Amino acid sequence: MLQLKFDDNFQNIVPIFQDYWKSIDDIPPKIKDYITNHSASRPLYDRTDKKYYCSQCLRELSGCQCINCQREYQLKKSFKVFQIQDLDSLEVTYRVFDVIDQEAVLYYIVDELTFDHPLASYKYRTNKMKLSRAYHVQKDGLLELYSHKFYSFKSYDEALWKDFDENGDFSLIDISEIFGLSFSSYDFLYVDNLDDLQDVSVYRYSRIWEMKDKWRDDAFVPLSAVTYNPICRPEFEYLVKMKLYQLAEQCETIKWGDRGSFEKIFGVSKKYYNFMVEHDINASELSALQQCPTDDYELLSFVTDCLNTVIQVDHSVDFKKLKKYFDEQHLRPDHFVDYQDYLNCCQQLGIDLKDKNVLYPEDFITSHDQLTLEVMINDNAEINQKISELSKLLSLNVYENDKFIIFPADGIASLIDESSQQSNCVRTYCDRISQNDCQIYFMRHKTAVDKSLVTVEVRAGRVVQARTRFNKDIDAEMKTFLEQWEKVMFPIIKISE
Ligand SMILES: [Zn+2]
Structure with a gap:
């Protein structure tokens, strides 16, 4: 039932959907069972030790069945975690549509799995569900029923192609996060009642129910894919009809060509259509296909990875x-x-x-x-020139004993060669050296003067840093050498302009 009410600012009268689930007790048992069974059907996969564990009793699995509690698992459908010993809890979100009086409400039910049982001496899984959000799906946006916040499709539309660097409109960032991203590590959609959406006017022509099989075990279905795209994007229906399900799901992220021929819309020849359906290609694969038309999927994956x-x-x-x-x-x-x-x-x-x-x-x-x-x-010819000129002066400080020799960096090439481990900061580094803000000397074995050993940074005639490869500290013998050198060093100090 819809009831008319004032909005929060008492400015507009808005229809408020009344018969929504307000507590866990309102969730139909069928849905609760589904969630409990679904969460329990997945084993845990520890990314740290790359092993599977029973998600019920946390024992390591040697096969598909837990030898402790006899549960059977499909290993490829797992929850991926880190450091199973430290795992306390895991939140899995289920999105569930409910249709009443031809209106659709989309619920977020969080299944909180806790891996610790107060009465058991070992870890054991318990679960607790909570309702976190409920969106009444309207033709121009989503009304969150618990907070009464409205998320309009129009502002998501605006946010989609906005360059956030230019203007700091954070409300648009919020809205793209609401629609586009998933915060829970697992976010499933309950698909068994998607057919009911055929009765809801905003979904009437969307064919969203045909996405059932695609979404059945998909852990990351964005909110835009189940609301904004089927409701606001005519491409959605078209793509579902064409069995290009991934493109339908992501259709808001693609800049579609002019209507008309297949080639105009997709930017590739129609002869690739069957190939596109066969692999249910996604948005990045489509742009790879545009870049490199092919029917070799391995090649397409390579191009996609490159372009990414x-x-x-x-x-x-x-x-x-x-x-x-x-x-x-x-x-x-x-x-x-x-x-x-x-x-x-x-x-x-x-x-x-x-x-x-x-x-x-x-x-x-x-x-x-x-x-x-x-x-x-x-x-950086100028900087290189300066470093090289400066090095002639710094050569006054070339010093050696029986074992080691130390001499100044004489240009960009020698610095890059020396710090190949940290080459990303070389540019700023070179700049400072050319200004004589700091000096870099290379300390090396006399028997292998080309081989980097210790990089020494000097400021105002004092050694401020001396590191060996991989940024390790120097040993006692090297330290003694540097101390002797420091005593006889000419402090070649920057003369201020
Ligand atoms: Zn078990």
Whole structure:
């Protein structure tokens, strides 16, 4: 029943849905049983020791059945946790629709699993359900029935393509979190009554009930997929009809082409349609397919992984050849960001990218490192020059004994070489050195002067830091050497401008 009421500000009269579940006792037993059984059907998987455990008595599972309590499990449907010994509780959210008088309410029922039994000497699972939210689904938004807060579809729509850096409208961030993200580590949708939504006017043409099988065991169905998309996005129905379920679920995140032909809408030729259905491709796979049309799913997955690591793609990339090359070089798709970086460096240095040996160098990592170094020196020619000039002065402090020698860094290349472990901060580091705000010396074995041993930072004629590789402290012999050196060092201090 709908009842008319004033809203919180006493400004508008709004219909308030009355017959909603207000406490756990209102939840139909069928749903409660479903939740209890569903939570109990999943074993725990400990990401730390990579083992499965009975979620009832927390004993390690050797097979699909617990030898202690006889429960049987399907191992691939598990709750993933860390450090099972320290596990106290786990929250699993179930979203459940209820249809009354042709109105839909979507409930969030949290099943709180607690792994500690006060009466048992060992850990044992108990569970407690609580109702956390109830959204009355309306044509222009969701009214949360416990707090009376209204979340309009229009503001979610605005939030979708907003650049949050530019304006600090935090209410839009809130709304995209409500619709788009899931805060619980597990968030299931109860699908057995989705057919009832056929009677609800806002869902009438949505075909949302056809998503049943897709969502049955899906642990992360966003709120937008079950409300905003089927209600506000005409693409949703179209995609469900086409059996492209993942695209339907994520349809608000895709910039659709003009209506009309298949190719205009999806940005790929219609001949890929069966392939798209067969693999039920998602939004990132669709953009990968647009970038690299193929019916080889392994290749598509590779392209998808590559594209997920970069913001912009060099359009000349031949992904088929690149995959072969990455396989040969034992590179992972996340190296694609380095590959793009490498291509940019080539371009910057005017190297011919049509040359196969340039595109696919024999040893990628080495070529990449060499080239990025070259570009960095090019870009920072002035800084490099200053460091090099300064090093001539600092050479007054070259010092040695029988075993060790110490000398100043003479340019960007030597610094990158030395600190290859921390190369990401080299740029700012170089800047400070070129200003003589600090000085870097390399202490090395006289028998291996090219091999990095201790990096020494000097300020105002004093050693302020001396670290070996992997940032370990130096040993006593090295320390004695540095103390002797410090005594005879010329303090080459920055002269203020
Ligand atoms: Zn057990």
